[in-house]
Amino acid sequence: MKKIDPEWSQFHNINENDNDFPTDLKYNIRPYKKNELIFRQGDLCDALNILMSGSVKTEMITESGNLMGIEIIKAPRPLAPAFLFSDNNRFPVDVTSLEEVEILRIPKDEVIRLMTSRPDFMQQFLTHNANRTQFLTNRLQLLSIKTIKGKIAHFLLEQMSEEGKIFSLNRNQTELADFFGVARPSLARSLSEMVQEGLISIKNKEYSVLNAKGLRELLV
Amino acid sequence: MKKIDPEWSQFHNINENDNDFPTDLKYNIRPYKKNELIFRQGDLCDALNILMSGSVKTEMITESGNLMGIEIIKAPRPLAPAFLFSDNNRFPVDVTSLEEVEILRIPKDEVIRLMTSRPDFMQQFLTHNANRTQFLTNRLQLLSIKTIKGKIAHFLLEQMSEEGKIFSLNRNQTELADFFGVARPSLARSLSEMVQEGLISIKNKEYSVLNAKGLRELLV
């Protein structure tokens, strides 16, 4: 699993140069050099941190020096906004700059004040968190399906507009296998079995669902 | 996977009988009988719906009549609060009452007004959503680990306070297997293998981690 990247881009318009930028807002923008440790696992998260430019990587590092679960985040995106208001408000990961980076930091109190005084900002914040939740829910639903055929079925039923209609995916087999978290040859095998079973047809990356009912039976 | 039930209980204090209950709030409370269809898949979600009493089930129903992914929700909890502010604000499931049920409904505009006028309510709302996001993130992390031993390692490392220290789980093997989404005998097999490998020890439901470093190597 690689891309957990919903649309955070609207946060970009929290920007100094913006006409709407609140003049009395307490904030600061801090630059970091390449390969600086920006946040450490366990750090208190008491401000909204928005990555304004550059990119960072997050990694969970263990005492023994092993690391796991690397994710790369590109500007503009807030960093761990869910942790700002959660009961357990500590960073779950290390955050390190991959290049020169600017981070806008708005203290929690100020975020609250900004939200109460600016309903549009509040809505934006809420919408983004809501979209994130939806994204996570979908992803969870996909990963909860245990068989590869089930995942394929879920995915195709979501993509298709109408039974029998042909549509093309913007991912190749390798990317799709990655998205599902399975091995590429296993995906290919399942796909060709589903073709043989008459559930779907594939012609040159053009997919079509022949038996939607049959697909739904795979979703258990 | 059964229990995706984080702590929503604080929402309970949005309650008519509460002294703090805002007198000018537009809302209504609607009762439903047993087995009524409360929301339909695809319905617009333009209000905060809080289940005040009773319990409901959510199910995704397909055209062919098959159903999948049943979840039971008990009061007090908001219903699909993530969908209120998301771009795709339609119910993803059918919601049906399992018994007599009361649902408090606050229109979206009113929620926004309530939040701007009552920072404590806003914080509560934000905190709950944040906790939900964290919960989903954890769950996703767990499900992303493909091997059973990896899941066990992840879980035990989270639970343990200190290497070598004994701790007990409040789940039995069956519940644990359910939580991991694996078969119970498979879990038992993995556990006993890990005991044999000297990673952990189990005595009468009392677990202890003998080799934390070894466990971390399973998390890939």
Add this chain to the structure above:
DNA sequence: TTCAAAGTGTAACATTTGTTACACCTGAAA
């Protein structure tokens, strides 16, 4: 204490998926 129900350990076998390897196809660049 006795007994039944729930929980646990484990074995044999089936099924699914991963791994590795290789042939083929296709499209774009030289």
Add this chain to the structure above:
DNA sequence: TTTCAGGTGTAACAAATGTTACACTTTGAA
């Protein structure tokens, strides 16, 4: 056109997990 890289199909085998079944243990209530 040639060539090469990326993408696809698929086969043989390995590994992990699920399924079913059953015996043993623990627990708690009668």
